[in-house]
Amino acid sequence: xxxxxxxxxxxxxxxxxxxxxxxxxxxxxxxxxxxxxxxxxxxxxxxxxxxxxxxxxxxxxxxxxxxxxxxxxxxxxxxxxxxxxxxxxxxxxxxxxxxxxxxxxxxxxxxxxxxxxxxxxxxxxxxxxxxxxxxxxxxxxxxxxxxxxxxxxxxxxxxxxxxxxxxxxxxxxxxxxxxxxxxxxxxxxxxxxxxxxxxxxxxxxxxxxxxxxxxxxxxxxxxxxxxxxxxxxxxxxxxxxxxxxxxxxxxxxxxxxxxxxxxxxxxxxxx
Amino acid sequence: xxxxxxxxxxxxxxxxxxxxxxxxxxxxxxxxxxxxxxxxxxxxxxxxxxxxxxxxxxxxxxxxxxxxxxxxxxxxxxxxxxxxxxxxxxxxxxxxxxxxxxxxxxxxxxxxxxxxxxxxxxxxxxxxxxxxxxxxxxxxxxxxxxxxxxxxxxxxxxxxxxxxxxxxxxxxxxxxxxxxxxxxxxxxxxxxxxxxxxxxxxxxxxxxxxxxxxxxxxxxxxxxxxxxxxxxxxxxxxxxxxxxxxxxxxxxxxxxxxxxxxxxxxxxxxx
Numbered sequence: 001x002x003x004x005x006x007x008x009x010x011x012x013x014x015x016x017x018x019x020x021x022x023x024x025x026x027x028x029x030x031x032x033x034x035x036x037x038x039x040x041x042x043x044x045x046x047x048x049x050x051x052x053x054x055x056x057x058x059x060x061x062x063x064x065x066x067x068x069x070x071x072x073x074x075x076x077x078x079x080x081x082x083x084x085x086x087x088x089x090x091x092x093x094x095x096x097x098x099x100x101x102x103x104x105x106x107x108x109x110x111x112x113x114x115x116x117x118x119x120x121x122x123x124x125x126x127x128x129x130x131x132x133x134x135x136x137x138x139x140x141x142x143x144x145x146x147x148x149x150x151x152x153x154x155x156x157x158x159x160x161x162x163x164x165x166x167x168x169x170x171x172x173x174x175x176x177x178x179x180x181x182x183x184x185x186x187x188x189x190x191x192x193x194x195x196x197x198x199x200x201x202x203x204x205x206x207x208x209x210x211x212x213x214x215x216x217x218x219x220x221x222x223x224x225x226x227x228x229x230x231x232x233x234x235x236x237x238x239x240x241x242x243x244x245x246x247x248x249x250x251x252x253x254x255x256x257x258x259x260x261x262x263x264x265x266x267x268x269x270x271x
Numbered sequence: 272x273x274x275x276x277x278x279x280x281x282x283x284x285x286x287x288x289x290x291x292x293x294x295x296x297x298x299x300x301x302x303x304x305x306x307x308x309x310x311x312x313x314x315x316x317x318x319x320x321x322x323x324x325x326x327x328x329x330x331x332x333x334x335x336x337x338x339x340x341x342x343x344x345x346x347x348x349x350x351x352x353x354x355x356x357x358x359x360x361x362x363x364x365x366x367x368x369x370x371x372x373x374x375x376x377x378x379x380x381x382x383x384x385x386x387x388x389x390x391x392x393x394x395x396x397x398x399x400x401x402x403x404x405x406x407x408x409x410x411x412x413x414x415x416x417x418x419x420x421x422x423x424x425x426x427x428x429x430x431x432x433x434x435x436x437x438x439x440x441x442x443x444x445x446x447x448x449x450x451x452x453x454x455x456x457x458x459x460x461x462x463x464x465x466x467x468x469x470x471x472x473x474x475x476x477x478x479x480x481x482x483x484x485x486x487x488x489x490x491x492x493x494x495x496x497x498x499x500x501x502x503x504x505x506x507x508x509x510x511x512x513x514x515x516x517x518x519x520x521x522x523x524x525x526x527x528x529x530x531x532x533x534x535x536x537x538x539x540x541x542x
Contacts, residue, residue: 038310144423159416231310253527
């Protein structure tokens, strides 16, 4: 049975914790279930149908645990699976791409906008299509090593500098850049240095949180509790999460085999 | 009960498959259990006592499944846990550091040797101490992003070039470099380009395989079978393993919770 004060949030790993933080600020009395799929991180290079299967299992699991609304706090999963999830589940399912587009539309004056993300998110064209539909001129760049910089705790390092210069140094004339991956806000200082003060960095979290607040604020509130489910090792999760500000709440190990039971294809889909 | 034709091999992820390949070439009729701890990869930045706990659990699990000898196919785990494992288990346990040192000693003419690895492996000083004990002059460099380049399938990419130049471009006068991480042989082409023809690249796998062959060749042979246990998702494992030449054999999902039962501290150590 779903509980109206309970929101499910998921990501491939710890990146979605940046979104969870914004959601908690907007809805401090709601309860949250966060699922970090650390046994299968990163999603950015995996085939779209594989990521779609992961997103479906996770959403079914969170709904089974009582979530009355779902936030897909992962750009790759949003890009390839959001519409599917919205069709398959009869509760509200949000993603992080539309809020990112909205944030960019509010920030840009020139209408020339950049977006960076994983290879999967950029290859899907999900951001580009929506931005162009809003009349913007778009520059898109995949930055596959950025997630690893963050998870290695190297957001402020020579490696971050040289990779940021590599990916972003030759950007065209833009005035706004969407950080199209929930890990990337951690890299905002180095990205800002490379792009200079003429480019405004925007991300989805605050706009998404505002949208959930407007829709869900009238729900019966919960107790402000957070439970983290992790498919990988809880100790390793807690260790990695330090790079994003740490974990607040209980951490529960969720074996992949248990999650597979929620696959639309059944457990046999694990191979 | 242990089976004398059965060898257990483990790594944090897919990197150890480079070692498994060399072992199979040396002992084609032995059976192998390979454990890829993909739910907790990478080991290179985790605290030594955490990695030591992982190595102990995994070894106990492999011994319980019948392994009569263990190959720690991970430099980080070898650096921080090999001696512990050799004391705790009464079967032969090999690591990849001594074979790497031996390979370097055979290759160098000048006695000036470099070693690269994860932060954990380099910080442990395990290679440096052994090389210096052999009278060599040592240059050591941690390359934390190299594992991620390999697992992202970016071994042959502009990112690999710029990171290799960053880590290795200012190397002192050496004639031999130890690839002190089982993932790094995949990066040998780009490392070789940066260092030039005057530096010989060596790795542990072939020397380690020779050592096991000499010790174990007289065992009752097995059937040349391989079983892969993975703590993360089997589908994701198979996908990532393509960067190292793919997986040969059955893949079995091994939940972390099941592995924790082999912890010397018991299941409660999972938090």
